[in-house]
C-alpha cells in the first residue's frame with residue numbers, strides 16, 4: 001500500500017455543522033444479513049470505507065450480487081440462508097477485525113471451505129477468541145498459531161451452545177450468533193459486560209426470532225431472514241474525533257449531525273462530561289431502529305479524572321481520542337480496565353504512549369491503561385503504526401500543539417473514515433499530506 005504521511009498544525013476554532021460517514025459496525029452487518037436474506041435489501045448511509053468494501057467484495061466472491069446506485073447506497077440481492085457458493089480464492093478482509101470475526105461465524109455453517117486472510121495488522125490479531133467457541137459448536141477452523149489466515153472447513157454440523165465470553169466483545173458475540181443461525185438448537189451468549197447490540201437488533205428486523213437484553217442474547221437455528229431496508233446512522237466513533245477536537249480548541253462550537261447514539265457506543269460522552277466538557281444532544285430521534293441525534297459541542301476547559309471502569313466497554317474505539325483530551329486536560333487522568341486496546345489495529349496503549357511522549361506529554365503505560373498528566377503538547381514526529389484511529393487522534397493533537405505534529409503511515413484512515421482530511425480542514429483543522 002502507498003505510504004501516506006500527514007502534518008497537523010495548530011488550527012481552529014472549529015465551527016459549523018459536520019456530517020460524518022456511516023457506521024462501520026452497522027454497514028458490515030447490513031451487508032452480511034442482506035446477503036443471506038430472502039429478497040432485496042436496500043442499504044442507505046453505507047460506509048464507503050475499505051473495511052466495509054472488503055466485506056462486500058467477499059460476499060460478492062461468494063455469489064451475492066450488489067448494485068451501487070450512488071456512493072453510500074447498496075442494493076443487496078439476497079441469496080437466502082443456504083445460497084452462498086464457495087470461492088477457490090482466499091477471502092481478503094483487509095484491515096477489518098469485524099469483517100473477519102463475523103465472517104468466521106457466518107462461514108463456519110456453510111457446506112463449502114473458505115480461507116479468510118487479512119493485511120499485516122489483521123494478521124497479528126487474536127482469532128482463538130472466536131475459533132475456540134465456534135469449535136465448541138462443532139465448527140472446524142484452523143488458525144495460524146491463533147492468528148489469520150483462518151481455514152474454515154465446510155460441511156460441519158453445528159449445534160447450539162451457551163457461551164460466556166471472557167472479554168466483552170460484540171465481535172465474539174456476533175460470530176456465535178451468526179453460526180447459531182446454522183446450528184441445531186439454541187445458541188446463547190452471556191457477556192461479562194453488555195456490548196453493542198446491532199447484530200441482535202438487525203436479526204430481529206430481518207424477522208429472525210431472537211431473545212435479547214443487555215448482556216444476553218439467545219436464538220435458535222433454522223429460521224429465515226427476510227430482506228428489510230437498512231438506514232445506517234453516522235458513525236459515533238468517527239464523530240468522536242470532532243467531539244474531542246471541539247472540546248480542546250478554544251472558541252470551538254460544532255454540531256455533529258444525525259449521529260448514531262446506541263448507548264453501548266457513547267461512553268466517550270460520559271467520560272468527557274466528567275472531565276468538564278460542554279456537550280449537548282439535540283434532535284434526539286430514532287432512525288432504522290437506532291437512537292440518533294445531533295451532538296452540539298462547545299469548547300470548555302477539561303480536567304483530569306479517574307475513568308470509571310464501567311464506561312470502558314462503551315467507548316472501546318474512542319480511547320485514542322480520549323488520550324489526547326487527557327493530555328491537554330488540567331491534572332491527571334487514570335485509565336484502567338482497557339487491556340483490549342492492546343489487540344486492536346495496533347497496540348493502542350503503546351502507540352498513544354509513544355506518540356504522546358514524542359510530543360512532550362507525561363504518560364505512564366499500565367498493562368490495562370495509562371496515567372496521563374495533562375499539560376502543553378509540543379510538536380514531534382509520531383508513527384501511527386498503520387492504525388487509523390491513532391492517525392486521526394494525532395491530527396487532533398496537532399490542533400493544540402505548539403509546533404507541527406508529523407504523523408506517519410496514515411493511509412488506513414480510509415478503512416473507517418474516507419474523506420477525513422477534507423472534512424477536518426473544512427471544520428478548521430490545518431492538516432496536509434506531507
Ligand SMILES: O=C(O)C1=C[C@@H](OP(=O)(O)O)[C@@H](O)[C@H](O)C1
Nearest residue numbers: 025098168169170171172316317
Ligand atoms: O462488533 C463490532 O462491530 C465492533 C466491535 C468492537 O470490537 P470487539 O468486539 O473486539 O470489542 C470494536 O472495537 C470494533 O471497532 C467494531
Ligand SMILES: C=C(OP(=O)(O)O)C(=O)O
Nearest residue numbers: 095096097098099317344
Ligand atoms: C477495532 C476497530 O475495528 P476492527 O476490529 O473491525 O478492525 C476499530 O475500528 O477501531
